[in-house]
Amino acid sequence: MNPDASQSSEISGKKKLGLIVNPVAGMGGRVGLKGTDGGDVVKEAKLLGATPEAPQRAKDALRVISRIREKIQLFTYPQEMGEEEATQCGFRPSVIGSIKSGETSSEDTRRAAAEMKNLGVDLLLFAGGDGTARDIYNAIGRDRGLTLLGIPAGVKMYSGVFALNAKSAGDAAVSFLETSTRNVVEAEIMDIDEASFRKGIVVARLYGYLRIPEGRRYMQSVKSGGIQTQKQVVQGMAADLAKNAQEDCLYIYGPGTTTRDIVAEFGLEKTLLGVDVVLGGRIIAKDVNERELTILADGKRKAKIVVTVIGQQGYIFGRGNQQVSPEIIKRVGRENIIVVASKEKLASLEGRPLLVDTGKEEVDKMLAGYVRVITGFEDYVVYKVGL
Amino acid sequence: MPRDPSTLLRKFHEAKWDEQIILEMSVPGERGILVREVEPGVRKEVGTGVAAIPPGLRRKEPPKLPEINQMRVLRHFMRLSQETMGTDLTIDISQGTCTMKYSPKVQEHIAARHPGIREIHPLQPSETMQGVLEIIYKLEEFLKEISGMDKFSFQPGGGAQAAYTAGCVVRAYHASKGDKKRTETITTMFSHPCDAAGPATAGFKVVTLMPNEDGYVDLEAFKAALSERTAAIFVTNPEDTGIYNPRIDQFVKAAHEAGALCYYDQANANGMLGIARARDAGFDLCHFNLHKTFSVPHGSMGGAVGALGVARELAKFLPIPRVEYDKQGKKYYLDYDAPDSIGKVRSFMGNTQSLVKSYSWIMQHGAQGLHETAVCSVLNNQYMLKKLSEIPGVVVRYAPGRRRLEQVRYSWEKLQKDTGVGTEDVLRRMADFGLQHYWTSHHPWVVPEPFTLEPCESYSKDDIDEYVAVFRQISKEAYENPELVKNAPHNQVVHKVINPSINEPERIAVTWRQYLKKKVRQQGIIPKPTVESRR
The missing domain is CATH 3.40.50.10330 (Probable inorganic polyphosphate/atp-NAD kinase; domain 1)
Structure with missing residues (x-):
């Protein structure tokens, strides 16, 4: 040196x-x-x-x-x-x-x-x-x-x-x-x-x-320009989630910077790579594994899963968030799955569908079809989930 | 400006100087006009005039305006004008989605100088401005015929404001039916951004749909997005790719079946005049940009008008006042009696001078001429598409082999991968050949390294050939000497500006005051000593 x-x-x-x-x-x-x-x-x-x-x-x-x-x-x-x-x-x-x-x-x-x-x-x-x-x-x-x-x-x-x-x-x-x-x-x-x-x-x-x-x-990951900063986009997504938030509902947040930054807008500190659970405006469990999550989302209380698109292939389940098992997804129900992603991220998929690989074909089929992705405040993209 | 006949390239060099900002030219005490002292008689009657201004509104010190004599002001603006690269100086195909067409100078002359236009005031009695009211009324009749719609408003001062006004009309329509659950509008990624922003400003949630491999939305995806919450769809067709959605009637049908209204953004109508009509396709609302399709100059060269047309059942919601004709009294008048109107979106009747120019342009062309305009626009585009597709590095995404209408969103994706030269490098290099830089794309860039061109009917084959020759040359340079393109422009006063730096808020100064403040702040930072200075 x-x-x-x-x-x-x-x-x-x-x-x-x-x-x-x-x-x-x-x-x-x-x-x-x-x-x-x-x-x-x-x-x-x-x-x-x-x-x-x-x-x-x-x-x-x-x-x-x-x-x-x-x-x-x-x-x-x-x-x-x-x-x-x-x-x-x-x-x-x-x-x-x-x-x-x-x-x-x-x-x-x-x-x-x-x-x-x-x-x-x-x-x-x-x-x-x-x-x-x-x-x-x-x-x-x-x-x-x-x-x-x-x-x-x-x-x-x-x-x-x-x-x-x-x-x-x-x-x-x-x-x-x-x-x-x-x-x-x-x-x-x-x-x-x-x-x-x-x-x-x-x-x-x-x-x-x-x-x-x-x-x-x-860059490879996002092949599109943008005039909004990532922070503005995240603030919009958080405001949309907050407006439609339900009391007494478990919010299961998957990993990723988008979900972490959204939760940060609520004044909470989420783990980056883990699955965290929010209830009544506070984090009740951090970095839970499948077993812990199964106990929390026992079906007695309403639950919603908030996930973002992970990686370049466009996975929303089965990559980096395997803790959210197919059983939990099934129990929570398709209508309670919230996908958040910027328009840039969706555009970078170049028309390829969002992907799921939960490990159970039945659940993958349940998730397939069109999903409403939150892309900002009262701003959505209806996007295809493929198999 | 001479042109090499073999290459069609011009030896262009922009003005050599980089003109100062006028505030830097100020000389204390110098004056353009010496204002006379108030005459004693006047002073005796009304004082200095200052007394009429309430004390709280009076300046404590004079404004810091530049102090310059008249000749220097004139030279300053002449020099600035020589530094510009506008539509009257260059082949202006570059502004795709913005239809930069020729605006005959006679129209400018009438609109700017005719006393019947120039010397009227919107508050004067309508009996005293029958001429301009007749022009507005007849222009509306023309646009009704061109679109198939039943009523127009010329109040919106641009396409985006027309989309916003349409959002307000849609809201009023559903409210009049007692339907409060319709809170969403649907648009597509390649529609103009105002088709999302307009209704959003009017209070709607917006659902956007992504393109398929043909460049437009799948009907299946569209149906998945439709619901009892959908108030309206806001779409452009052809979308910004230039690709016409041939199944648009099925989209309109599905939307109507779901109880939604359909809005057609016709900013891209240049290739459709006299060929297809929005109302015939089932749309309930549409808008034309008079400052694009109908020849009115674009942007700061002339006020814009987003002419909003609606079907009969929506007419009562349009802004006021409306120009009407009293058949019995044989006179034109302003109608304010519209209890269901959404109100005003702009003062008076909108940009009246622009309406005069559009009226004049339509009269010059006639119905046949408008049809020919569309045919030429589409033909020009096919020719340029063919020529540009042959240039190494150019990619045309979506719907391979299918024709585009009046514009194309191209991509330098291949050039970028092959040579590292991207779309922003190419657009800077264009200026070296005396061409205005082109429009890339709306954000986000769904098409990588995009550029969008619209060679509307105003341009000759020779113009298009020269334009294509410049692109061919730049592509050649990129493959042979990429640094030349990357460091362009070379024949300009301002050379390469590093792009990220224009996104740095702390370095951007949009006012003179900001500039001074930031300059002082920058100078206030003590520079780090260099090795040399330490020695």
Whole structure:
């Protein structure tokens, strides 16, 4: 680590950009391995003739950023984890940490992310996939000061932190670093269990949220512009829910930033990833599991379930909210399921229906059809739920 | 401005200067007009005139207006006008959904200079302004014929206000039937946003429907949204994609069966004049934008009019006053006697000058001419669609192979994926060829990297060819040298403005006072010392 570099960048007012390249990301895809998590898989991929994808993608993004290279200080990890890519694109990076070249692992990604967090980088750019995003998330936690941006280079990219492509990542980084105000939004860190995925079972999990630049047109998750801020939209949704709120009714809120922010408008603090239960204007249970929820929603008291759209595929049940079991959904009834989502989110589905995968076909069928989605105050979209 | 005959591209460069703001040009003490002192005789009778103003309303100090002599004021505004890129200076196809058509200058002349228009006051007796009342009355007769509706109001000052007024009429209609449960209206994602905002302002909840792969709403989805709560549907057709919904009659039928009214936003009527009528399709209300379809200049070049037409049973709810004709007395008059009216949405009769221009335009064309307008608009659009579809990077979403009516929402999605050059980069580059930037899309962007073009009947084949040539050139540049496009414009006074910065409230100043305040605040921040200054 070069301590002088960080100091001089602070003095000169240069923006600090962190770069992590996961050199093995994306290798599994081309050879049909559905991901590259785990050392053995990397070896297998190499045997099958896989070549690294991430370094090239990283360079595509860096070439875009190089036009403002005098205005930024680039921090990266040695050799194939960023140093080589940066140098080849004309940067003189401050290289930190150490690796064993040719044998990098997720541990290196986590260490690099933690060190860049300590350096206080303005933006952490990484080339990888969902696994890399999850490693970074695990290393830095929900650090409010750090903003992340993914150069898409993995096999699985269910998370919302990735730009449309490498060039867009470069554009988004330039735009973010050139602006004095930090316009950021929270994006999902999702991953599927690769071991199950290789057996043909998709189990997507929502791991958490990290902040990304609000450059909607650059990002994969929301391909639409918007003039309303997310906060205004959420305030509208909350006002609509409040107007129609019923006393003595259990409100079961699913995970996600939208539901969390709506509950925050009521002055309550909801868990981000958990299912929380609200009754009479206060949270009576946080992060409940299926058993606890079954006891609470025993059928004696009226209950409503408030869920949002999770992930890019458009799931409202069965991804990240499995605690809300098919039995509970059935008991609560279709008419008491409230879906909240912004119009941008619905538009990003590009006409694909909302999806349910509760685990019981009967309940999935019950949920299918058209649902009224709350998109603002007294503002709704009637949208199809498919099977 | 010369044009290269082989490429059809112009060597354009905008004015070299970036004109100051007039408040920066102020010289203390300089005057444009020296106002004479009050003559002693007048002063003796009425004093200085200030005494007539209540003390609480009097300024304690003079307003901080710029102090400039007349010549400098004139030069300032001439220089500003040379920096503009308006409809009289450039091929203005760019404003899709806004129909920038040619407004013959003779109309401007009549509306601005004819004493019968210029020198009347709406409060003068109607006997003394029979001419303008006749124009308004006859214009209404024309629009009734064009739409099939039974009564019009010209009060709304724009399409959105017409949609709001329609919302008020719908509310009054259901209230008159004692039906209080109809609290919702339905619209579609590609209808104009005012079809949601207008009724919402009139107090309705709004349900929006998303497009299917053909670009419009499934009848099945529409029926799922209809209920006994539906007061009306507010839709545009063709929607902003330019695609006409051929099953619109079934939508109208389903809505009527559910007890709802049907409102047709005809801001896109340019391709339908003399061909299809809203009332014949079963609609109960509709509006035309006179400032689009009927030639009145757009926006600040002339007051807008959202002419709202309704079927007979809704006529009694329209705003007052209405211009009527007394057959016995053979005179036009203003009718205020309408107890069921929703009241006024604007003062007097609306933007009367604009009504004169539309009347004049319709008279110039006649019924045949209006039909020809529609045919040419659609033909121009097919031609441009074909030409633009051949340009690398251009995508036309929805209903592949089907014709559009008078406009198309295109996408640079492919160009963006291939080269990183997106729609906002292209629109900035257009200015380098002397074209006004184009309209992208309403929000949210359902079509990625959108651009919406409407080559209405005013443009020649040559105009369209030049316009397409610019797009072809920019696409070529994007594939060969994307940085050139991304850093555009190059031939403009103001170069690339980083987009997110215009969304930063702390940096935006829309008044001079705000600007001064924010500038001082910014200067008040002590800049961080650079490495050089520390040395």
